[in-house]
Amino acid sequence: MKPGSVQITDRLSAVEAIKRLGEEDLRFLNRLIVERLKLIAQARATTLMTNFSRGDRVGFNGPDGQMLEGVVLRLNKKTISIATDDDGQWNVAPALLRLIQSAGDVEWP
Numbered sequence: 722m723k724p725g726s727v728q729i730t731d732r733l734s735a736v737e738a739i740k741r742l743g744e745e746d747l748r749f750l751n752r753l754i755v756e757r758l759k760l761i762a763q764a765r766a767t768t769l770m771t772n773f774s775r776g777d778r779v780g781f782n783g784p785d786g787q788m789l790e791g792v793v794l795r796l797n798k799k800t801i802s803i804a805t806d807d808d809g810q811w812n813v814a815p816a817l818l819r820l821i822q823s824a825g826d827v828e829w830p
Contacts, residue, residue, distance in 0.1 A: 766799050769815035773801055776824030781817050790821060 742750065773779065777793045781803070791805035800812040 763799070766815055770796055770801065772820065773815060773818065774824055777820060778822040778824075779803060779818045780821050781811075781813050781819070783811075793824075 739747070739750070773793055773796065775793050775795065778790065779793060779801075780788055780790045783789045789803075789805050789807075789809075789811070791803040791809075791811070793801055794804050794810070795802040797812065799814070801815055801818060803811045803813055803818075805811060
């Protein structure tokens with residue numbers, strides 16, 4: 722078990738407890754769960770975002786499945802702005818990107 726995690730020892734009793742909750746309590750529980758899931762997703766995106774920096778050359782699959790390549794313009798809160806080689810601009814989730822060449826690896830003449 723991960724540090725800080727909570728283990729439900731008896732899931733059946735948890736399910737039974739949820740079945741006895743009223744509408745107001747269920748809505749409250751739902752809000753807590755949604756907030757927690759958003760926090761986990763944001764932490765994951767932030768961690769993945771550290772793998773990229775401005776100027777990196779990256780690749781990703783476009784909506785049509787075609788591989789696109791471009792340069793990182795900006796690291797946003799949840800996405801990374803990419804200028805593609807075909808003069809397009811995309812905001813892409815960091816989990817969908819692959820690093821082709823780090824900005825620090827570029828050799829200048």
